[in-house]
Amino acid sequence: MEHGAGAARAGVGRGRVDGVFAALGDPGRRSLVEAVAARGSATATELAAALPVTRQAVAKQLVLLADAGLLRATRSGRETRYEVTPEPLGDAVAWMVEVGARWDERLAALGRSLARGTGAR
Amino acid sequence: MQVEREIVFPASPAEVWEALTEPERLEEWFATEVELDPRPGGRGSFRWGNGEERHATVREAEPEERLVLDWDDGGGEVVLELAEVEEGTLLHVVEASPEWSTALELHALAWAAVA
Numbered sequence: 001m002e003h004g005a006g007a008a009r010a011g012v013g014r015g016r017v018d019g020v021f022a023a024l025g026d027p028g029r030r031s032l033v034e035a036v037a038a039r040g041s042a043t044a045t046e047l048a049a050a051l052p053v054t055r056q057a058v059a060k061q062l063v064l065l066a067d068a069g070l071l072r073a074t075r076s077g078r079e080t081r082y083e084v085t086p087e088p089l090g091d092a093v094a095w096m097v098e099v100g101a102r103w104d105e106r107l108a109a110l111g112r113s114l115a116r117g118t119g120a121r
Numbered sequence: 122m123q124v125e126r127e128i129v130f131p132a133s134p135a136e137v138w139e140a141l142t143e144p145e146r147l148e149e150w151f152a153t154e155v156e157l158d159p160r161p162g163g164r165g166s167f168r169w170g171n172g173e174e175r176h177a178t179v180r181e182a183e184p185e186e187r188l189v190l191d192w193d194d195g196g197g198e199v200v201l202e203l204a205e206v207e208e209g210t211l212l213h214v215v216e217a218s219p220e221w222s223t224a225l226e227l228h229a230l231a232w233a234a235v236a
Contacts, residue, residue, distance in 0.1 A: 038125045099216055100124045107128050107214070109150035113140055114132045116149075 028053070029061050033070055033084060037096040040104070041083040043076065123217035131209040134185040141188055141201055165190060 035050065036042045044059040051058065062082055065071045071082040086097055130137055140146040142159035152167035158179070165177040180198070181189040188201045197218035204211045 034122065038123050040124075040126075095218065096122065096124050099218075100126070103124060103126050103214055103216065106150055107126060107212070110140060110212075111128070111130055113146060113149040114130050114136060117132070117136060117140065117146070 029065060032058065032061055033065060036071060036082050037084040038100075040097075040100045041081050043079040043081050045079060123215055126214045127211065128214075129206060129208050129211050134203045134205050134210045137203055137210045137212060138185045138188075141203075142182070159188065 031051075032047065035047055039046070044055050044062055047062075048055040048058045059080075062071060062073075062080070066073045066082065070085060072085050073080050073082055075081075084097070132140075140150070142157065144155040144157050147155040147157060147167075153170045154168040155166070157163065157165040159182050161179055161182055163179040163182070165179065166174070167177070168174045175196070176193040177190040177199075178193060179188070180191050181187055186203055190199045192198065197216065200213075200215040200217070202213040204213070
């Protein structure tokens with residue numbers, strides 16, 4: 001950990017790198033990033049319902065992760081919706097984004113297939 | 122590492138189960154060409170229009186409740202769970218890739234160290 005942080009500090013763009021490093025140094029925040037990636041996008045309320053933490057605690061960590069460039073925030077009504085920015089996270093998150101997008105397409109097609117199926121009966 | 126989706130269809134669990142397990146129905150939404158024996162130990166073959174082909178083995182099949190497939194290429198598992206709800210059927214999908222469970226952490230640390 002210390003070696004990695006030192007190397008990052010010596011490089012360019014150290015603010016962002018340190019931010020990513022610090023943001024993912026905490027197991028709770030890592031699992032939050034995974035939970036957001038698994039769902040495609042999520043709000044603090046949705047994540048708090050699935051995790052053993054309060055909505056306030058989740059919201060605070062999400063702001064920190066967005067500041068570090070790991071999540072992208074968009075307003076959705078009264079809530080902020082977050083999605084993962086794949087670039088700093090590489091293949092693992094790219095896999096989740098791609099597999100998630102395939103399921104979104106498949107489930108939409110399944111919905112159309114079921115609508116035809118029930119209509120034919 | 123996993124991908125998770127939940128969706129409610131205005132159809133009965135029996136209708137959704139049929140769409141999840143009958144090859145000709147799977148060809149309407151999952152892949153272009155499908156062969157599947159939806160029993161524990163049964164084999165599945167899936168081909169897509171882009172030439173991709175994958176094979177799976179059925180690990181669990183509880184009609185109208187739960188279907189679990191293991192990808193034969195070591196690409197993890199797909200768990201499909203059905204639950205009857207007022208509006209129809211809730212389908213819960215989890216695609217998991219166990220060998221990637223620590224990839225997020227390792228890649229992020231590697232990226233932070235070299236960037």
